[in-house]
Amino acid sequence: MPKIKPRVPLPKRPPEERIKDFNEVALGYDEKLAIEEASRCLQCPNKPCVKGCPVGVDIPRFIKLIRERRFEEAYKVIKDKCPIPAITGRVCPQERQCEKYCTLAKLGQPIAIGALERFVADWAREHGIAVEHAPKTSVGKKVAVVGSGPAGIVVAADLARLGYEVTMFEALHVPGGVLVYGIPEYRLPKKIVYDEINYLRELGVNIEIGVSVGRTITVYDLLDEYDAVFVGTGAGHPRFLNVPGENLNYIYTANEFLTRINLMRAYLFPEYDTPIHRGKRVAVIGGGNTAMDAARSALRLGAEEVHVLYRRTRAEMPARKEEIENAEEEGVKFVFLVQPKGFIGNDLGNVSEIMLKKMRLGEPDASGRPRPIPTGETITFQADMVINAIGFYPNPLIPQTTPEIKTDKKGRIIVDSEGRTSMPRVYAGGDIVIGEGTVIEAMGWGRKAALAIHKDLTINKKI
Amino acid sequence: MYEVLRKKILAPRIKEMDVYVPQIAKSAKPGQFVIVIPDEKGERTPLTLVDWNRDEGWVRLVFLEVGVSTMKLGMKEPGSTLYYVAGPLGNPTHVEKFGTVVVIGGGVAIAAAYPIARAFKEVSNHVISVIGARSANLLIYEELMRSVSDELHITTDDGSKGMKGFTSDALVALLNKGLKPNLVWMVGPAPMMKACSEVTKKYRIKAIASLNPIMVCGMGMCGACRVKVGGKIRFTCYEGPEFDANEVDWDELIFRLKMYQKEELEALKLFLSKYGLGGDTHA
Numbered sequence: 231m232p233k234i235k236p237r238v239p240l241p242k243r244p245p246e247e248r249i250k251d252f253n254e255v256a257l258g259y260d261e262k263l264a265i266e267e268a269s270r271c272l273q274c275p276n277k278p279c280v281k282g283c284p285v286g287v288d289i290p291r292f293i294k295l296i297r298e299r300r301f302e303e304a305y306k307v308i309k310d311k312c313p314i315p316a317i318t319g320r321v322c323p324q325e326r327q328c329e330k331y332c333t334l335a336k337l338g339q340p341i342a343i344g345a346l347e348r349f350v351a352d353w354a355r356e357h358g359i360a361v362e363h364a365p366k367t368s369v370g371k372k373v374a375v376v377g378s379g380p381a382g383i384v385v386a387a388d389l390a391r392l393g394y395e396v397t398m399f400e401a402l403h404v405p406g407g408v409l410v411y412g413i414p415e416y417r418l419p420k421k422i423v424y425d426e427i428n429y430l431r432e433l434g435v436n437i438e439i440g441v442s443v444g445r446t447i448t449v450y451d452l453l454d455e456y457d458a459v460f461v462g463t464g465a466g467h468p469r470f471l472n473v474p475g476e477n478l479n480y481i482y483t484a485n486e487f488l489t490r491i492n493l494m495r496a497y498l499f500p501e502y503d504t505p506i507h508r509g510k511r512v513a514v515i516g517g518g519n520t521a522m523d524a525a526r527s528a529l530r531l532g533a534e535e536v537h538v539l540y541r542r543t544r545a546e547m548p549a550r551k552e553e554i555e556n557a558e559e560e561g562v563k564f565v566f567l568v569q570p571k572g573f574i575g576n577d578l579g580n581v582s583e584i585m586l587k588k589m590r591l592g593e594p595d596a597s598g599r600p601r602p603i604p605t606g607e608t609i610t611f612q613a614d615m616v617i618n619a620i621g622f623y624p625n626p627l628i629p630q631t632t633p634e635i636k637t638d639k640k641g642r643i644i645v646d647s648e649g650r651t652s653m654p655r656v657y658a659g660g661d662i663v664i665g666e667g668t669v670i671e672a673m674g675w676g677r678k679a680a681l682a683i684h685k686d687l688t689i690n691k692k693i
Numbered sequence: 694m695y696e697v698l699r700k701k702i703l704a705p706r707i708k709e710m711d712v713y714v715p716q717i718a719k720s721a722k723p724g725q726f727v728i729v730i731p732d733e734k735g736e737r738t739p740l741t742l743v744d745w746n747r748d749e750g751w752v753r754l755v756f757l758e759v760g761v762s763t764m765k766l767g768m769k770e771p772g773s774t775l776y777y778v779a780g781p782l783g784n785p786t787h788v789e790k791f792g793t794v795v796v797i798g799g800g801v802a803i804a805a806a807y808p809i810a811r812a813f814k815e816v817s818n819h820v821i822s823v824i825g826a827r828s829a830n831l832l833i834y835e836e837l838m839r840s841v842s843d844e845l846h847i848t849t850d851d852g853s854k855g856m857k858g859f860t861s862d863a864l865v866a867l868l869n870k871g872l873k874p875n876l877v878w879m880v881g882p883a884p885m886m887k888a889c890s891e892v893t894k895k896y897r898i899k900a901i902a903s904l905n906p907i908m909v910c911g912m913g914m915c916g917a918c919r920v921k922v923g924g925k926i927r928f929t930c931y932e933g934p935e936f937d938a939n940e941v942d943w944d945e946l947i948f949r950l951k952m953y954q955k956e957e958l959e960a961l962k963l964f965l966s967k968y969g970l971g972g973d974t975h976a
Contacts, residue, residue, distance in 0.1 A: 401912050402779075402912075403730055403737075403776070403779070411914075439777065440777055440778060440779035441779075442780070442782060445720070445781055445782055446716055446720060446779070446780065446781065447720065466914040467913055468914070468915070470916075470926055476926065477921055477942075477945050477949065479948060479951075479952045480952070483915060485910075485916065486909055486915035486916055486917045489909055489914070489915050494737070494909070495734075499960070500761075500956075500960040500963050502734045503735050503761050503762055503765075503960065504736040504737075504909075505956035505957065505960070507953075578951075579945065579948025579949070579951075625914070626913065626931075627931065
């Protein structure tokens, strides 16, 4: 067996420097490092990595092109399947997707597919490479895409390339969904998101901003004007602990905290008008990626101490290992086996203390992870700011205003295996269908729905 | 898009603005609001829809210049554009024939009470309006409110017009005279609504309040606008803005409204040092 060379590490800014600002942490490969890493690829003929990619990027092919310094061609190969590679290369949990299936993963470290995808996309942007589009033949059909997050982006790009007239509706003031309001600047610079979304405009997608479907206009109105409607409104509705004191001042939901920072640039207040509280001792409740994003953002706002409070142990944390390590390197502290019982405030209505129930692990629950059980012991924890990152529900506005669209008891829109809802000509995908998934999973659902729309509208002419 | 068509100064620091947003004008209903961002660095500011014209495609907003966002908005002249206007947001007011309805509006929010009083009047309710301001020169929409009310009562804190006192005092006076309204609908500063709801609670009158918490997204994603109503967390932006006034945790709302007082003051000082005071404004 040949000796497997270790993976070329992705250069990162040192923790003591990076916690002082919101600039990107990972610096990315240069040409030399990218070629070196690409050279490790075994070019497996059966391409196991591709089956781990929900949008089916031809991974061995673009890696081979990198090795041959044919970066522009590599970019076109990726872009054929993934409309936003500079984003997915940065935020996909590759260890659970493409890299998990890499043959090298069994022998040592898998190829750094995400880092290579990111390199190619960044190289193309820096070199002003545009993907040429074959002159498109209009199929004479119109599709409305509701929501401009990862699922909607794929639907819009795929259908525009097939010759559909696509209009995308976004309620917030910039398109991108979680990519602009949720994922922090230090993991995903917003300028990159804006550049990637511009690709949709180049494809001829019309983006309507400030339109809240369900309020400004309904799904019924859209069906009068469009041949099909895709609903990709995500799972952005925060969950609460339902314990006393949850409305005290400076207890944020992670969505509010991150929206103020990422979308509204509150960390640049007062240059930007949106304020944010800068707590000294911050507690973040939860153990997922959102909790890591909130904790690391709070540090960057100047908190003296940031503690993540999680009801299970480190082994059960749903956050990516890399993000937990990044947070730890930056000084985030972890308190395991605790769950809030209530919050106590001072005479100004500001949070000052959290009552915590101590927990222990019991038998596995429905998620397969050990269930946390209260030990009966209670402790108090001082905090002048709390961020609740315990999760989200699907956005309720469209199901609420369109009763024909059936949902399950968790509020998720029910679809068939290809993305069709119970309402004719209405399709759905992404977090509104799966609950809280990843960017690339949402994109995979977008790809399926786009294909179903194309089949129903044009190939089989079912509608 | 989002062009300012007209601007009028109604009282010191209170401005009325018509903005061209046809898609909002088309679906606007009484009780709904919009989120406005004045410029690229601006914040998302909720403002109640005061009026609209579906044919001409405009919506009318009335605001009090209290901080950076409303001052930025107040500086916009006809012909200029706003960065973003989204809506209509929130649930429309539930309008039906209740019988006698008391509509209470306080301060700049009298303008927000106007479309509601008009809607109640249109379905043949007996509308008694109570409007209040700090003093006579700050009282707005008096004639408009009169035009959609069967009775109009005015209060001023300093007694410079109408009854001296608060809208809640006028409400008590009406109830003491034997008035038995089927509904009291209120909008205004939180302490005013708290005082009025203490009255309606005591007299066991059904009361609705249009709440005004801090908002960011305005569409149910963030929970900045959450309030406690009947012991439960509710989002004002998508479950409200109107709730049973007798069930609202007013003290909590009043605390939450003060959350960024320090930051707001800091930003305002900086803004005023840069732009000075407008002709009719005074800090």
